[in-house]
Amino acid sequence: MDNFTVGVVVFPGSNCDRDVSWALEGCLDIRTKYLWHESSDLSDVDAIVLPGGFSYGDYLRCGAIARFSPLINALDEFVKSGKRVLGICNGFQILTESGFLPGALVANKNLNFICDDVELDIVSSKGGWFNNVDERQTIKLPIAHGEGRYHCDSDTLKKLVDNELIALRYKNNPNGSSFDIAGITNKKGNVLGLMPHPERACDETIGGTDGLFTLKSLILK
């Protein structure tokens, strides 16, 4: 674990990259390295976080332009090798736009940018991203998004349910997401995308530590 390094991707318009790095380094003592989006060399990182923000100004659609960056092109092989990728907020949008995760994220039902703490049910811990062993299987994480309404067709939703790919559901759906979905994984479990921000819940002094487990699980093999 000493040399384990998490790559934190920086797109033009990313704004949670430093928060992620702070949470990993300062709270968990996990080494990080910023990866500029034009880099395609992922050889010296062991896991990757696509942080929140507004990559490329959210032009066209959230995550649509980021998908064509050299780094995202290189991500396919990284994911296939079984290494772990965590997409938070805009990172989740990028993962759906680029096809690593199914569905899409569209404007919140009430059109508001919602900034709040939300209660989430841990539905599945496929890939070991969440602690669902304890009795308490609800966590509280902050959300901050204008386009976080998860949408997919009914066939996709059935596949998500049948394969236990739904990781998190909102207790009180804030944005109109299908089936209250807040986060999903791929089939293998090594890719997680979620709208809530675990990196903003890593220290009691800023409101909670329910995000620590997910960030810590980046180092799982």
Added chain:
Amino acid sequence: MDQFAVKVFVRLRPSVLDPAGEATKSASIKLGAKGIKSLRIGKMIEVKIEGNGENEVREKIDLLCDRLFANTVIEDYEYSLEKL
């Protein structure tokens, strides 16, 4: 090489809720417009492109629409093409 002006229309699929369209519909009614049954907002993209004939240009535009202009999980697209 022929040059074409292409107008691409991208729309949310009918099954996807369009809250911006709903809000605009509500404002339209407040303005006093009567009889509005539905209002949905899409995008229009104008492209000038050259290629060897219409078929080749259509192939290029199809690729752009499928891979970039629209996210076919939530959006449909159509386009019109005019030779310049």
